[in-house]
Amino acid sequence: MCDSTAVAIDIDALARWLTSMGIDFALPLRLCRIGHGYSNLTYRVADGEGRAWVLRRPPLGHLLDSAHDVVREARIMAALAETDVPVPRILGVATDSEIADGPVVLMEFVGGVIVDTMPIADSLIPEHRRRIATSMPGTLAKIHTVDLPATGLADLAGPGPYAQRQLKRWSGQWERSKTRESPALDALTGRLAASIPVQHEISLVHGDFHLRNLITSPTSGQVISVLDWELSTLGDPLADMGSLLTYWPEPGEPSSGVFEASTLEGFPSRAEMAQLYLDETGRDPATLRYWHTLGLWKLAIIAEGVRRRTLAAPRNESTAGTPTLAHIDALIAKAGEIADTAGI
Incomplete structure (x- = not known):
């Protein structure tokens, strides 16, 4: 789904965040929900020149304690970057409320086949x-x-x-x-x-x-x-x-x-x-x-x-x-x- 109004992400704040991390991108940014997961929400972020990243955030609404911890998840994936375990590279973690109503994680977009349908x-x-x-x-x-x-x-x-x-x-x-x-x-x-x-x-x-x-x-x-x-x-x-x-x-x-x-x-x-x-x-x-x-x-x-x-x-x-x-x-x-x- 590509309705960016439904994802509770501030696109302007996201753009400022990418700039602060030195990530090169071209406006406009567009978010599309990807994956079939039932837990954390995952989006493909595409820019005006076809480059892509992945953004992950917790679900909307009330969450149970210790559940949907995207910051902990990012820590694990970053720790595995130099091992034999293949994982996407973590590019940034934002824990303030400027971009969304919860923490968000940005990672590289890995092209390939996901057998999910x-x-x-x-x-x-x-x-x-x-x-x-x-x-x-x-x-x-x-x-x-x-x-x-x-x-x-x-x-x-x-x-x-x-x-x-x-x-x-x-x-x-x-x-x-x-x-x-x-x-x-x-x-x-x-x-x-x-x-x-x-x-x-x-x-x-x-x-x-x-x-x-x-x-x-x-x-x-x-x-x-x-x-x-x-x-x-x-x-x-x-x-x-x-x-x-x-x-x-x-x-x-x-x-x-x-x-x-x-x-x-x-x-x-x-x-x-x-x-x-x-x-x-x-x-x-x-x-x-x-x-x-x-x-x-x-x-x-x-x-x-x-x-x-x-x-x-x-x-x-x-x-x-x-x-x-x-x-x-x-x-x-x-x-x-x-x-x-x-x-x-």
Whole structure:
């Protein structure tokens, strides 16, 4: 959407900010909403000569504590600039209220293919889909080998094992954002809390690693940039693989509202994606179903929060639409099924 009046950004103030940072641009500036994310709002900023940047800001309306922290997200991406993890370059962070009613982050625009709609996924030949998919586990492995002290990210998370922190945080988010009661989700929360695996290592985790958060090469299919670091923290690396599986539906499965590109020919199965990661890292898969279950549980809570936020401020709505109660309940049911098979 390219209606700059709806984005709560002061274009004149944005121009002054770019000038203060020494960024060369030509008027007029134009903002267009991009991406299908349900959380922070992302815009392509284009100038009068066709140059482009990306601007990111929190959603409109009331926000839950610690959520949608674009400044923290920018810090993580800036810290990764000199690592093997491909990320856009952060150009500036503004925390005053001159440009918007909240902080904004400016980053470079990375050209490439984002598989974020079914028409884009359909347009790719099966071999290209496979090249994209098989580059994803290796990219995750790069994230999980980041040197935390060297990047200054060793203090990114609070104390305590990752699973306990996740359960505490997202249970709290559910209580503050739910639009109805869900005995099924409450029961699943209890099962996850009673089955927390022992954490043997700690690494940087992305927290929301899936197709729509990646820019890929139009020729090789390789991941050339990882986006949306809002949920990144320190924790168990297998949690990221569980998150990837959460966003990887297979052909013939009932729809839960999750983007279904992975059901197309060429994209590997969840089992093959997991094996590619395990072969790359040598990690033990024993807890992977726990993290897959927790990933679905977390996604259901996120979707409920998106629903509440969009109902309160319709301008937050993504082009992908608003999650329905049926889709949220389907996620909870799927998580329960995987928990059953894992003995959780």
